[in-house]
Amino acid sequence: MRISSLAAEAGLPLATVKFYLREGLLHPGLASSATQASYDESHLHRLRVIRALTGAVGLSVQQTRTILGLIDDPGADLYSTLGRAVSALPPAVREASGDDDPHPRARAALEALGQVYDPRYAAVAQLESALEAAEAAGMPISAERLLEYGRRLHEIAAFDLERMPREPHAAVEYTVLGTALYEPVILALRRLAHQDIAARGLRGEGGAPEPR
Amino acid sequence: MRISSLAAEAGLPLATVKFYLREGLLHPGLASSATQASYDESHLHRLRVIRALTGAVGLSVQQTRTILGLIDDPGADLYSTLGRAVSALPPAVREASGDDDPHPRARAALEALGQVYDPRYAAVAQLESALEAAEAAGMPISAERLLEYGRRLHEIAAFDLERMPREPHAAVEYTVLGTALYEPVILALRRLAHQDIAARGLRGEGGAPEPR
Numbered sequence: 001m002r003i004s005s006l007a008a009e010a011g012l013p014l015a016t017v018k019f020y021l022r023e024g025l026l027h028p029g030l031a032s033s034a035t036q037a038s039y040d041e042s043h044l045h046r047l048r049v050i051r052a053l054t055g056a057v058g059l060s061v062q063q064t065r066t067i068l069g070l071i072d073d074p075g076a077d078l079y080s081t082l083g084r085a086v087s088a089l090p091p092a093v094r095e096a097s098g099d100d101d102p103h104p105r106a107r108a109a110l111e112a113l114g115q116v117y118d119p120r121y122a123a124v125a126q127l128e129s130a131l132e133a134a135e136a137a138g139m140p141i142s143a144e145r146l147l148e149y150g151r152r153l154h155e156i157a158a159f160d161l162e163r164m165p166r167e168p169h170a171a172v173e174y175t176v177l178g179t180a181l182y183e184p185v186i187l188a189l190r191r192l193a194h195q196d197i198a199a200r201g202l203r204g205e206g207g208a209p210e211p212r
Numbered sequence: 213m214r215i216s217s218l219a220a221e222a223g224l225p226l227a228t229v230k231f232y233l234r235e236g237l238l239h240p241g242l243a244s245s246a247t248q249a250s251y252d253e254s255h256l257h258r259l260r261v262i263r264a265l266t267g268a269v270g271l272s273v274q275q276t277r278t279i280l281g282l283i284d285d286p287g288a289d290l291y292s293t294l295g296r297a298v299s300a301l302p303p304a305v306r307e308a309s310g311d312d313d314p315h316p317r318a319r320a321a322l323e324a325l326g327q328v329y330d331p332r333y334a335a336v337a338q339l340e341s342a343l344e345a346a347e348a349a350g351m352p353i354s355a356e357r358l359l360e361y362g363r364r365l366h367e368i369a370a371f372d373l374e375r376m377p378r379e380p381h382a383a384v385e386y387t388v389l390g391t392a393l394y395e396p397v398i399l400a401l402r403r404l405a406h407q408d409i410a411a412r413g414l415r416g417e418g419g420a421p422e423p424r
Contacts, residue, residue, distance in 0.1 A: 045350065048348065049349065049350075051348070052345065052349035055345070056345035056348075079410055079411065082410060083407065083410075086403060086406070091396075110404065115405065116404075116407060116408045116411045116412075121403075121404070123400045123404050124400075124404070126396065126399070126400040126403070127397065127400035127401065127404060130393070130394075130400055131397065133264065133267070133268035133393055133396070134389075134394065134397065136260065136264065136268075137260050137263070137264035137268070137393055138257065138260045138261075139386075139389050139393055141397060145371070148367075148368065148371045149368060149371075149394075150401055152365070153398065153401045153402045154405040155360075155364055156360065156361060156402060157402055157405030157409055158409060159360045161409045161410065161413070163357075174351075177349055177351050178351065179402075179403060181345055181346045181349055181351055182342075182353070182357075182361075183399050183402075184303075184338065184341075184342035184345070185339065185346065186365065186398065186399070186402065187338070187398070187399070188318075188335045188342055189339065189362055190368060190369055190395070190398065191298060191335035191338070191391065192327060192328075192333070192335045192339060193327065193362070193366040193368070193369030193370075194294075194298070194372060194387070194391070195295060195298075195328060195330070195335065196327040197366075197369055197370055197373045198291055198294060198295075198373065199328045199330075201373070202290055202294075
């Protein structure tokens, strides 16, 4: 298809598609004449990924480029590439200082859960600052809550990983989009589950819960 | 204690504490002389709540005032108050338009989960826009994934609700802070569970997982 059809199919302004081409985020089409190129499903797919990263996920063009680079060239060590790709997603975390133990809360939590602790992975700093904020508010995460949350989220994570494509490019793309785009779904579902339980319990004024 | 000790204990500048007093977010101390007032644990507690809402949660003073108002005056209908308090938290969602069915994806998802559907609750619009973004990226949430996520998050939500204080003021405070402050913990734990599983599976190059 021509670039105008590509833009229309992707629901993007033509100027935006041309910008992504110039910036190298979108691969060139197949030259069909001196002034025209032809685009296919691979371009449409790529535009959907770019649009998700710059739109819903909220990345800058530079951040998007970093992630697309990891999708295009996952290298030999897929574990490390996935870690770098997810670490490039929001929220930005502060760099670990020169402390001997920059993430004491996160380390203790991961030890209690029996999980891998690798302070280079951005989610460790993210957990540390989340635990710190809860503590400062006088609502520290109890050991019991940590185990409950940790167990349920490990189950969700296992479900996610079982469905990861085996092909490395697709695996990086799935991991990035599945992390960033499904997070808001998870938070909304927790709030709605609270509401569901409260509606049955509180609104019923002690009556029996309605049948599900 | 005096206001200077209160500020020091709360880890806040004196000017900030005075600002919260003037704005009515913090209740006045007990007058101990014409020019001095005395503050107690209730003030320190309140400052921790204000600090969490304006800091980690990122609310404006006006948004914080709304939530503190619901904590201070939960009214007779606790279910409705909890819904309004959580709906006042980020993310801001767009108002439902005049459509007959402004949240088709969220409604279908909640029906599939057998949960309450109430479009006035902000998390419904939040779920709708999250599902829409996943769909637009070519990664729609499958029925299987929805059920898996929904079940696990309902378990987490039940754990949360079981621990909600029965006293209404405390219940609103627990719900607001437990929603907003524990969400980043949940997202970090999911990312770390992914990493944990990937480390055992991918890095081990097909070898047996390490013992937990």
